[in-house]
Structures are given as C-alpha cells and as structure tokens.
Amino acid sequence: MAEEETAMAKLSINGERLLANLDRFAAIGATEKGGVNRQALTGLDREARGLLAKLAIDRGFSVFQDPVANLFIRRSGRDERLAPLLIGSHLDSQPSGGRFDGALGTLSAFEVLETLEDFGIETERPIEVVAFTNEEGCRFAPGCMGSMAFASRSIPDNWLHLVATDDGAGFADELDATLKSLPEATMRDLSFPVFAYIEVHIEQGPSLEKQGVPIGIVTGIQGTRWLEVSITGQTAHAGTTALAYRRDPFHAAVNALGSLFPAMMPLDPAARFTVGRTALQPGAVNAIPQSVTFTVDIRHPSLETLDEMESKIRAIVHEAAMDQKCEATIEQIFDMPPANFQDDIVSALGRAAQERDFSTERMLSGAFHDALFMNRVAPSAMIFVPCRDGLSHNEAEHVEPEHSIAGCNMLLASVLQILP
Numbered sequence: 307m308a309e310e311e312t313a314m315a316k317l318s319i320n321g322e323r324l325l326a327n328l329d330r331f332a333a334i335g336a337t338e339k340g341g342v343n344r345q346a347l348t349g350l351d352r353e354a355r356g357l358l359a360k361l362a363i364d365r366g367f368s369v370f371q372d373p374v375a376n377l378f379i380r381r382s383g384r385d386e387r388l389a390p391l392l393i394g395s396h397l398d399s400q401p402s403g404g405r406f407d408g409a410l411g412t413l414s415a416f417e418v419l420e421t422l423e424d425f426g427i428e429t430e431r432p433i434e435v436v437a438f439t440n441e442e443g444c445r446f447a448p449g450c451m452g453s454m455a456f457a458s459r460s461i462p463d464n465w466l467h468l469v470a471t472d473d474g475a476g477f478a479d480e481l482d483a484t485l486k487s488l489p490e491a492t493m494r495d496l497s498f499p500v501f502a503y504i505e506v507h508i509e510q511g512p513s514l515e516k517q518g519v520p521i522g523i524v525t526g527i528q529g530t531r532w533l534e535v536s537i538t539g540q541t542a543h544a545g546t547t548a549l550a551y552r553r554d555p556f557h558a559a560v561n562a563l564g565s566l567f568p569a570m571m572p573l574d575p576a577a578r579f580t581v582g583r584t585a586l587q588p589g590a591v592n593a594i595p596q597s598v599t600f601t602v603d604i605r606h607p608s609l610e611t612l613d614e615m616e617s618k619i620r621a622i623v624h625e626a627a628m629d630q631k632c633e634a635t636i637e638q639i640f641d642m643p644p645a646n647f648q649d650d651i652v653s654a655l656g657r658a659a660q661e662r663d664f665s666t667e668r669m670l671s672g673a674f675h676d677a678l679f680m681n682r683v684a685p686s687a688m689i690f691v692p693c694r695d696g697l698s699h700n701e702a703e704h705v706e707p708e709h710s711i712a713g714c715n716m717l718l719a720s721v722l723q724i725l726p
C-alpha cells in the first residue's frame with residue numbers, strides 16, 4: 307500500500323501531449339494575431355467539442371451531453387454508483403480571446419484522464435471531464451450558462467429567446483444545432499450529484515508572474531454584476547435641431563460616463579467598473595440618436611459594496627438622463643454573488659502542492675468561472691497558473707509551457723489527493 311502511494315505521488319502527466327492538444331485546439335478559430343475566436347455555439351465551438359469527443363472515444367471513454375450542451379467525458383470507476391469527481395472548464399472563447407482561457411482547464415482535465423488510463427490506475431469513483439457551455443457570455447449573455455443551468459437544474463425560458471450579438475442567430479436554434487452536431491454523445495439529464503469540482507485556469511492577472519510562483523490556489527471568486535443601461539431621447543435632424551432643443555441620449559450617456567468613472571475609483575481599489583459595449587440607434591451620421599445602450603460590468607468581493615456601486619450607477623445615470631430630458635432604464639442582466647470555496651477542498655489542494663513541491667499563493671479570483679456555480683452544488687476549487695504580463699481576454703494571452711504542465715500536474719495531484 308505504501309509503495310502504491312509513493313508511486314502515485316510521483317505520477318506525472320504527459321507534458322508533450324498536453325502541449326500538442328493545446329496547439330490542436332488553438333487552431334480551431336485561430337486568429338491572425340495568434341489568438342482564438344471560438345465563440346459559444348458557433349460552428350467552431352462545435353468543431354472543438356467534436357474533436358474532444360473524438361479524442362475521448364479513441365481512448366475508450368464514454369461521451370455525454372446534457373440539454374444545455376455541456377459535454378462530459380467519463381472514465382468509469384470501480385463503483386459506478388458513486389457520484390463522479392468533475393474536472394474541466396470551457397471551450398468557448400472571447401471574440402478576441404487567447405489560446406488558454408478555458409482550453410487549458412478542459413485539456414488539462416482530459417490529460418489527467420489519459421494519464422490515469424496510461425498507468426492503468428483504477429479509481430473507486432468515476433471521474434468526468436466537463437466542457438461547460440458558453441462561459442464567456444459574449445455572443446449570448448449571461449456567461450457561465452452551462453454551469454448555471456447545471457447548478458440550478460433548469461434552463462431559464464428567457465435564454466431560449468436570446469439573439470446572438472454577432473450574427474443574430476437564435477439561441478434555441480444554435481443550441482439545437484450544437485446538440486445535433488454530436489450524435490456520438492449520449493444524452494443525459496441536466497444535472498446529477500457531483501462529488502467535487504476542480505478547474506485549472508490561467509490567472510488572467512499579474513500576481514503569480516510577478517512573484518515567480520507557479521501555482522495559485524484559489525480560495526474564492528469575487529462577485530460580478532452586469533447591467534444594461536438604455537437611455538432614450540428623440541431622434542431628429544442633425545442640421546436643423548438647435549443644441550438647446552435636443553433630447554440627445556448620447557449627450558446624456560457621455561455625461562453619465564464622465565461622472566461614473568471618477569465615482570467608482572475612490573470606493574475601494576478592489577472595485578472594478580467596465581463599459582464594454584455601447585450602441586447608438588438608429589446609428590446615422592446625420593441624426594441625433596433615438597436611444598443609446600451600454601453595458602456595465604461591476605465587480606467586488608463584498609456584496610454590500612456591489613450594492614453600493616449599483617445604487618451609485620443608477621442615481622448618476624438617471625440624473626444625467628433627466629438633465630437632457632431623456633429617460634433611462636437599467637436592467638440587471640447577470641448577478642453573481644461572491645463565492646468562497648470550502649476549507650476542506652482548498653486544504654486538499656494545499657497538500658497536493660506540498661507533495662509536488664510547488665510553491666503556491668492563495669488568492670481570490672477577479673474573473674468569474676464555472677467553479678462559482680459548481681460551488682453551489684459540490685465542493686469546488688480552482689488552480690491558477692501564471693500568464694504573461696497578466697494578460698487575458700486578449701489574443702496575445704500566453705502561458706509558458708512549463709506552467710501549463712505544472713498546472714496539469716497539480717490537477718492530477720489534487721485529484722489523487724481528494725479521491726477516497
């Protein structure tokens with residue numbers, strides 16, 4: 307028994323295979339600048355899912371999908387009745403995304419499955435790799451649809467009427483086409499008991515790289531809220547309408563934003579405020595817009611501060627709209643309260659790192675992840691690896707090969723640590 311344990315402690319993943327798989331998936335939706343554009347439920351997303359399913363079937367694993375197109379790769383356990391340990395991330399990307407955001411976690415999880423298979427290591431419990439649907443939320447908001455539906459055991463009706471931001475395709479049609487593109491996957495129910503969930507991800511920030519630490523052990527995820535602001539005025543002729551007589555929603559929006567940025571800064575250095583998308587209707591050069599919409603993404607580790615930020619935003623936007631004789635509506639389109647991971651699983655990851663002599667930093671995640679939702683139904687945890695200049699959601703996103711390999715070995719060690 308002691309010998310078996312020592313052998314397990316030394317078990318390593320196949321780094322070359324992991325890097326080759328990262329390259330293969332990065333080719334699906336590759337952009338000229340070395341990044342990836344593989345947005346959720348597109349043909350490219352289907353291609354990536356198809357490739358993962360093929361690799362899985364080639365290794366003798368079983369492939370499943372659920373009604374929201376979460377993809378699962380199962381390696382059986384000695385006792386198939388036990389709830390599986392889930393490991394994974396997502397395969398969709400930002401429109402100008404990098405090669406690692408999502409893919410690293412999904413392919414590291416698959417590499418762990420292959421390593422266990424290579425060494426003929428049986429586990430009591432089944433282990434499943436998961437690629438969650440639409441983590442990014444760019445083409446259809448909100449993000450984390452797959453894990454959110456899994457955790458709440460339902461697909462909200464309003465998702466089925468969503469329209470893609472890029473090509474206007476309907477969510478329900480794209481979901482259906484994605485499910486049909488993988489006939490080799492067995493359909494299963496939306497949710498099932500899970501023993502635990504572990505996700506590897508790039509840090510998407512500079513902390514690990516700055517400190518020269520290869521592994522981040524994530525203790526929780528800060529809260530995120532998305533708002534959609536819409537300011538309505540009156541469209542009119544750009545040449546004939548005097549400035550004093552306009553109800554110009556863009557003027558109101560600019561004034562609002564001019565006050566919002568400085569209002570958010572003094573709150574707390576941890577506060578985040580981003581306007582990522584804006585649109586003017588009808589969008590003609592020579593017409594005052596009828597309406598202006600913009601999105602707001604706010605983040606903070608404390609729920610109270612998030613509430614405070616949202617109230618400030620509401621007050622400032624309404625005042626700016628009134629000043630220009632316009633009307634504003636503010637809709638919350640996404641609300642993710644902060645999550646704390648359970649001590650037991652975080653400690654297990656600490657022991658796994660010690661066993662492998664990895665130096666680590668315990669940290670909070672600034673980005674949201676599927677682990678936030680999975681944490682509601684099973685003990686969940688995350689492993690971060692450094693990325694160059696802390697850059698992510700950018701085509702230049704880069705992870706040193708040795709850091710990808712270390713993150714994957716850390717995942718393997720964590721899996722062996724928490725399995726009974």
Ligand code: GLV
Nearest residue numbers: 442672673674675
């Ligand atoms: C996820 O990609 C996020 O925006 O945190």
Ligand code: MN
Nearest residue numbers: 407408441507
């Ligand atoms: Mn991600």
Ligand code: MN
Nearest residue numbers: 400407442699
């Ligand atoms: Mn992302």
Ligand code: MN
Nearest residue numbers: 441673674675
């Ligand atoms: Mn993300």
